[in-house]
C-alpha cells in the first residue's frame with residue numbers, strides 16, 4: 001500500500017446504498033486523512049435496503065438477510081463492531097416449500113439451488129413424476145459440455161436435469177433470487193459453482209455429493225444456516241456504517257447531475273447547486289442506468305456498454321396478520337412459485353418465522369414478491385390492485401383469512417440487475433475501460449454480484465483502487 005501522504009485526497013462517493021457506504025467506509029479505513037463526501041439523491045441512506053417499524057412489526061421492504069458464503073458483509077460487520085447485532089435464521093424451521101398444483105410441497109432435503117445432494121428425499125418427493133426423477137438421476141451419467149461458453153440457466157438446467165426438474169424446482173429457486181428470465185440468466189455470472197462441478201466431476205450431482213460429505217446441515221431450499229440478519233433489521237447495519245464515517249460527510253437529497261473532468265480534477269454538478277464541486281476521485285455507486293448517463297460525456301462507448309445491463313422491477317407486499325388468520329402451519333421460511341404454476345406471485349416469505357423479533361408471538365409477518373423479469377407488467381397495477389391479487393393468492397395457497405393488521409407495497413423500480421448470458425464479458429469490457437480513466441471507479445450490484453456481500457466487496461475494491469491501492 002503506498003498512499004501519497006503529503007496531501008489529503010478529496011474523494012466523492014455517489015450513491016448511499018450498501019455499495020456506496022462500503023466504499024466510503026473503506027476509503028476512510030485505508031486513508032483516514034481523505035476528505036470524503038458521500039452524495040445520496042434521496043432523503044435516506046440504504047437504497048433498496050429499508051427497514052421500517054409498523055406497530056410491533058419489524059418490516060424489511062427490500063432484502064432481509066445476507067449470506068456468509070461470501071465473507072465480505074460479515075467481515076465488514078466484524079470490523080465495525082456490529083457482529084453482536086447479527087442473528088441466525090430460526091434453526092427449528094429451516095425448510096422451504098415449492099408450489100405444486102396449488103399446494104405447498106417441501107423442497108427435498110439436501111436440494112440446494114440446482115442439485116440434490118441426497119438420494120432418498122428426491123426419490124420420494126411428490127414434486128416430480130417417476131419419469132422426471134429418472135431423468136434427473138441420469139445427470140450422473142451425462143457427459144460434461146465440451147466448451148466453456150456461457151449459457152442460460154434454462155439451457156444448463158434442462159440439459160443436465162431435464163425439463164421437469166427445471167420447471168418445477170430449479171426455475172423458481174434461482175429465478176426467485178434474481179427475479180430473472182431463466183432463458184436469459186447467465187450461468188457463468190450467477191451459478192458458476194455448478195458449471196465448475198460439471199467440468200470437474202463430470203456431473204453436478206456427483207460434485208454436490210462430494211462437497212456435501214463434509215457438511216451436515218439438514219435443510220431444504222437455500223443453505224439457511226449460512227444466512228444472517230441484524231436483529232434490528234438491515235437498516236441498522238446501514239446506520240452503523242454511516243456512524244463510522246467522518247462527521248458531516250453525508251449529503252442527502254443531493255442527486256449528482258453531471259460529471260466532467262478538467263485539469264483541476266473531477267467536476268461534479270448537483271441538482272439545486274449552481275457551483276460545481278471538484279474532487280480528485282469519484283466512486284460511482286449508482287444503479288447502472290444512472291452511471292451510464294453520467295459517463296456519456298466522458299466515454300460514450302463505456303456508457304453504452306454499461307447501459308446494456310438491464311434491470312427488472314419487483315414489488316414486495318408486506319402483510320401483518322394475527323397468527324390465527326393463517327391455516328398453514330408456517331413450519332418453514334416460505335415458498336417459491338414455479339412459473340409453470342401460472343400464478344401472480346413469485347414467492348412468499350414467512351418473515352417472522354425466519355427471524356426472531358419481526359412480529360409479536362401471536363402475529364405473523366409475510367413478505368410476498370411480485371413482478372420480476374417474467375411478470376413486470378403486474379407492476380403497472382396500482383397498490384390496491386396489487387394487494388388484492390396478493391390476497392387472492394395467499395388465501396388459496398396458505399389459507400389466509402380475514403383482514404390484515406397492516407399491508408403495504410414496497411416497489412423497487414428497476415431494482416434488480418439482470419445478469420444475462422455474456423454478462424461477465426460485458427463487465428470485463430467495462431472494467432478495462434474504467435481502468436483507463438484516472439480517478440474514476442464504479443461499484444454496485446450491476447457488475448459482479450447482486451447480493452449484499454458482493455455489493456460490499458464491490459464498494460471496498462473500488463475504494464482501494466480510487467486511492468491507488470491494489471485491492472486485496
Ligand SMILES: Cc1cc2nc3c(=O)[nH]c(=O)nc-3n(C[C@H](O)[C@H](O)[C@H](O)COP(=O)(O)OP(=O)(O)OC[C@H]3O[C@@H](n4cnc5c(N)ncnc54)[C@H](O)[C@@H]3O)c2cc1C
Pocket residue numbers: 014015016017018019020039040041042045046047048049061062063064065066067254255256257285286287290314316412415416443444445446450451452453455
Ligand atoms: C426486493 C429485493 C430484495 C432483496 N433481497 C436481498 C437479500 O435478502 N439478501 C441480499 O444479499 N440481497 C438482496 N437483494 C439485493 C441487494 O439488496 C441489492 O443488490 C443491494 O442492496 C444494492 O445495493 P447498491 O448500493 O449497489 O444499490 P442501491 O441500493 O440501488 O443504491 C444506489 C443508491 O444510489 C442512489 N442514487 C441514484 N442516483 C443517484 C444520483 N444521481 N446521485 C446520488 N445518488 C443517487 C439511490 O438513491 C440509491 O440510494 C434484494 C434486492 C431487492 C430489490
